[in-house]
Amino acid sequence: DGGITQSPKYLFRKEGQNVTLSCEQNLNHDAMYWYRQDPGQGLRLIYYSQIVNDFQKGDIAEGYSVSREKKESFPLTVTSAQKNPTAFYLCASSIRGREKLFFGSGTQLSVL
Amino acid sequence: GESVGLHLPTLSVQEGDNSIINCAYSNSASDYFIWYKQESGKGPQFIIDIRSNMDKRQGQRVTVLLNKTVKHLSLQIAATQPGDSAVYFCAEYDAGKSTFGDGTTLTVKP
Numbered sequence: 001d002g003g004i005t006q007s008p009k010y011l012f013r014k015e016g017q018n019v020t021l022s023c024e025q026n027l028n029h030d031a032m033y034w035y036r037q038d039p040g041q042g043l044r045l046i047y048y049s050q051i052v053n054d055f056q057k058g059d060i061a062e063g064y065s066v067s068r069e070k071k072e073s074f075p076l077t078v079t080s081a082q083k084n085p086t087a088f089y090l091c092a093s094s095i096r097g098r099e100k101l102f103f104g105s106g107t108q109l110s111v112l
Numbered sequence: 113g114e115s116v117g118l119h120l121p122t123l124s125v126q127e128g129d130n131s132i133i134n135c136a137y138s139n140s141a142s143d144y145f146i147w148y149k150q151e152s153g154k155g156p157q158f159i160i161d162i163r164s165n166m167d168k169r170q171g172q173r174v175t176v177l178l179n180k181t182v183k184h185l186s187l188q189i190a191a192t193q194p195g196d197s198a199v200y201f202c203a204e205y206d207a208g209k210s211t212f213g214d215g216t217t218l219t220v221k222p
Contacts (some may be wrong), residue, residue, distance in 0.1 A: 043212040090155050
């Protein structure tokens with residue numbers, strides 16, 4: 001089945017540690033996105049990529065980094081510079097230039 | 113900056129009634145709007161969309177209305193069912209990215 005796979009489902013980070021969230025899609029979509037969701041709030045855009053080897057900062061990029069070396073993969077690293085990383089992280093993809101987003105099932109990140 | 117907002121954070125309806133979920137947006141450059149449904153612990157799923165050159169679009173049991181004059185969007189769900197209980201987000205699309213509102217939690221009472 002085609003879709004977006006996020007892993008792990010739950011992740012715990014220690015103080016000062018970098019962690020990487022995985023996002024893989026087999027929909028052959030060019031564009032991929034990372035959103036952060038806090039309880040009772042909407043989704044805020046962290047980073048997005050319209051094509052391989054290119055990505056842009058979203059509204060809340062500070063403390064995060066991404067790479068887009070392959071079309072299928074768009075990993076997100078939460079760095080130690082992100083002081084409040086506890087949130088639900090959602091990866092999405094779309095056909096480039098098309099507005100409809102397809103989401104993964106999310107990763108819940110918590111701080112130990 | 114520009115933002116998309118929802119009028120009510122929660123909405124409770126009786127099974128079988130119609131539901132109306134509202135959304136206000138402020139980016140006049142947005143030309144496409146989508147409603148998503150998010151069930152607990154899952155990612156949002158597409159429900160219905162509408163372009164800025166339309167004022168109404170209907171799907172199966174759902175209707176989206178767009179009023180560009182007052183920058184208002186609404187989602188109407190007919191004959192609401194328990195499976196409709198979820199958080200509903202409106203999103204506006206502009207310049208290659210989507211901006212989401214805060215969401216409305218719909219609870220359907222049996």
